[in-house]
Amino acid sequence: MADAGRLSAAMEAAIQGAATRLVPGLLAANTATYLRTVQTIATTCGRPVPHAVTDAAELATLADRAAASARSIAHTQADRMRALVTEHGSRAAASGPFRAWDREQRALIAQAEAATAASAAHAAFLAHNAVTGTEHVEPVTAIGSECQAAIALGEVPLGTLPDFPLHLRCPHYVVTTLVIPDGPLWLGGEVR
Numbered sequence: 111m112a113d114a115g116r117l118s119a120a121m122e123a124a125i126q127g128a129a130t131r132l133v134p135g136l137l138a139a140n141t142a143t144y145l146r147t148v149q150t151i152a153t154t155c156g157r158p159v160p161h162a163v164t165d166a167a168e169l170a171t172l173a174d175r176a177a178a179s180a181r182s183i184a185h186t187q188a189d190r191m192r193a194l195v196t197e198h199g200s201r202a203a204a205s206g207p208f209r210a211w212d213r214e215q216r217a218l219i220a221q222a223e224a225a226t227a228a229s230a231a232h233a234a235f236l237a238h239n240a241v242t243g244t245e246h247v248e249p250v251t252a253i254g255s256e257c258q259a260a261i262a263l264g265e266v267p268l269g270t271l272p273d274f275p276l277h278l279r280c281p282h283y284v285v286t287t288l289v290i291p292d293g294p295l296w297l298g299g300e301v302r
């Protein structure tokens with residue numbers, strides 16, 4: 111991450127502009143992932159699927175997260191471009207390597223953003239409904255110690271495990287076995 115204090119005002123404005131342009135795409139993708147996740151939960155629970163995420167607090171959180179991710183992405187892109195210009199001698203010479211790096215980076219970011227949105231939808235479903243059950247982490251192999259520790263817990267009561275992904279390229283997710291109560295369920299705002 112760049113030392114923001116050393117960036118010129120023009121550079122800061124350019125980064126802020128880039129971040130602002132990234133927000134709508136991130137927000138749309140993450141909201142769609144969130145909705146698909148509650149739709150899958152609804153089907154699993156034998157309820158009609160919701161057609162939209164309508165919970166104001168959840169929508170605000172999705173918007174906040176998209177804005178924060180956009181700022182982080184724009185700063186990382188600017189850092190990378192500066193490093194490549196230094197390495198290759200000019201902005202023109204750096205543009206090819208930058209595009210190649212950016213393509214790979216976008217795929218990683220899309221995966222991490224989707225995993226975070228799905229995890230948030232699961233967490234909100236559990237927070238809003240009187241659901242009980244158990245959970246565990248899959249897949250069961252890991253390199254990072256945080257992930258290994260969570261896997262080592264095995265099958266635990268719902269709400270014990272941290273929110274995955276725990277880091278970039280984290281392949282782990284939480285698998286839940288739910289006991290669904292009778293009566294209406296909160297599904298992203300709509301109650302079914």
Ligand SMILES: [Zn+2]
Pocket residue numbers: 252254257276277279280281282
């Ligand atoms: Zn992991």
